[in-house]
Each structure stands twice: as structure tokens, then as C-alpha cells.
Amino acid sequence: MGLIYKTCVDGSFDEAYTCDPCFTAENGNVRSLVLIRKGTAIAFPLVKFDWELQVGLGNIFIMPETRGSFDGGTPKYITGYGSVKEKKVGDDYVLSVKDPNYVNNVAFYQEAEKHLWNIAYLSETQLNYVAQDVTITAKAPIEEDLETDVAWNLELKWFSKIKPVTAAYAPIASLFLNDGSGFEYEVITGLSLASGTVTPQVVYLQVDIDKDCKVILPDNTVLTSTSGGINTTWNGAAGAVTLLIGKTAIGMSLSDGGSPASNFIGTINCYGSYTISIDSCLEIININAINSSGILADGASNLSLILTKNAIDISAAGCALTAVSIAALLAELVATGNTNGTLDISGGTNADINTWSVQANEDLYYLINTKGWTITYNES
């Protein structure tokens, strides 16, 4: 057995140094913070649509206006070998950020502390991305001073052999506006498609003809609408789908009056104010559309839950709403207080009024007698 010498490349150095006589200094302050769920891929250069999608899927959380500092890293050494006394193995990094959105975020930060994150943070023009495991601790101290703000003091820590990746954030700058106006799409989650290998699955989505929508299929193919519509079939394996609705759309439909009707399965989770039509979509089980202005679900025979509060025209004839879900829906409508609405929960296997709770009956009468609603229901 002889002695084998391998080639060591540690001594190579082929990175160029950039010397720009016209440079503009990058100004400081951690102006925005982004928490990224581990495993969420971030592509460079930055792609706005990718970021919109991941925000919509709940994989990226943007705190658009923060204040803070980055320590740049503290070198971590181990004892060296041979004539080398010590060797640098990486850096311990600390990012300190203040998030002024104190109210309503206790539960968020409580949960966030339990997870490991990837993060990004903004300086003047650069996004700094950390793909390592980052821990977060959040505190909200209150000063003995009437004029101080109570803010979340965040400390984010990680160890890394490499420095944060930097890139100009201009391509996604609009996503950091604090009113959300930079987002172009509303993301609808909770849906899937069955395998289309034997029986092709209908993929139908229509919004206003002058608006835009997209469907992301189980194989991550992105379909884009023509004249506001997508009408095709899925022939691949089963999996999750995501719908994207142009934010200015007034309505979206998964069905063209029942034919064709999408074969999407599961729950519609959305926050937009557009109307939702799913008539005769037989595999939709739940609608969680708290801000929708109207819902048409006639003939969606497996629909067992509608959660909405702002809709004033809800038609779910021929569905499968349970007594519990009807009670929840009526409670939301009462709490919102909209007047002169219409609710149809008749036919199908929608729960008979005789199975409703006392509170649901009281809510029914309240809506009819005090708020001018018209409600159609089953009674045995």
C-alpha cells in the first residue's frame, strides 16, 4: 500500500475584486425582513411572480418596514493542525430587527420561535439572503415612557460557512410596499386534482375577460389565461394545484354554468372580495372565502362548509351543508351585519332547520326580521 497525495484546491483563488471609481455607497438599516420557510427555493435573479406565489402559499412572510442592524458575523475558529494554530470554520451571525407591528402578532411570533427559518433582509438596494438554519427570538418590551413605541425586538441567529447572498431587490421592490398594493395576484390554496392518467380531469377557471388568472398544476406547469379563461384537462398524476386570480378581478368561476365544471378537489381558501362560482363542482368540500362578495355553489353536492362574512348573495342549493356549518355561516352574517342579502341553503342534503341549533334559528330570524335578508332552507 503506497502513500496517496490528493490535490488540495484550498490555495486557489480566482475571484476578481471589483473597483468602481463611480460607486455609490450602500446605505444601512435593515429596512425590511423576510422570513422564508425552510425548503422554499429562492432563485437569483429574483423573480417577482415566484415571490408572489410563495407569499400566497404562506411560505414567505414579509415585514415591509423594519429597523435594525446586522453584525456581519463573528468568526468561529477551531484548533488548527500542523503549524496552523487555528482555522476559521465559519461565522456566527446575529441580525437584530425591530418590527413595529406589535398588535395582533403575538401568536405569529410565538409560533415562529418554534421553527427554523431561512431569511432575507433589505439594506438600501440589496436583498441579503441566508439559506442556513436561522433561529428567531421575539420580545416586545414596554418602556416606562409614554412616547415610546412597543415593537417586536427580533434576534435572528445562525452559523454559516458562507456570507449572505446579495442581489439587487429592485425586481421585487413592489412587494415591500406596506399596503400590499404591489401584489398582482390573489392566491387560492387548498385544492388538488386527482390523477388524470385514466380519466382526464377538467381544469376550468374564468375571471373577468379583461383580467388575468393562472393555474399551477401538480407538475408545477403554470397555465395562463386567455381572455380571462383557462379551460383544459389534466392528464398527469394527482397532486396539489394553486390558482392565482388577478387582484382587480370582480369574479372568478370554476364552472361555466355546470358544464364544464372543474374537477378541483378540496377547499377553496381565499381572501379576495371577488365573487366565487363553483356550481356543480362536485369535489369542492369547503369554501373559506371570508371577504368574498358573493358565492354561487348550486349543485356542488359535496360542499359541506361555507365560511364568509361579507357576501350578500349566497346560493348553495343542492349542497351538503351541515347544521354546524350553517350555524357558523349565519353567525358570521349576523356579526357582519350586512342588510338585504340573499341566502339559499335549500335542497340537496343541506341540513334541515329542525336539526339546527337554537342559536342558528335565532340568527335566521334576526337576519330576516332585522336585516332584511331572504333565506331559503330545508324543513321536513
Place this chain on the structure above:
Amino acid sequence: MIITATHGKIYRHDEAGLAELQAEYPDVYAKVVKNKPEKVEETPKAVKSKKRQAK
């Protein structure tokens, strides 16, 4: 049986109830029978459910 409750009253979706609804609130009638082609041919007397009379 399907019931429509509106304007403080209860209307059954039988001939009598729908006719009453159509006579009293034609706009509501048009909406609640939107997918139900049956027509009410006569004008029956009013039907009110004591059990479900709106408060």
C-alpha cells in the same frame, strides 16, 4: 319541503306558498325560483307556518 323566509314571513315552496310570494314580492320570487321552472298557475290563499312564523 323548501321554505323561503323574507320580510318577516315564511313561504312554503308549494303552489300556494310560491304564488303568495310571487304576488307579494315578485323580485324575491324571481330570485328564489331561478332554477326551478315550475310555474304557479293559480292564486291560492296565503299559507303561514305557525311553527316558523318569523318573530
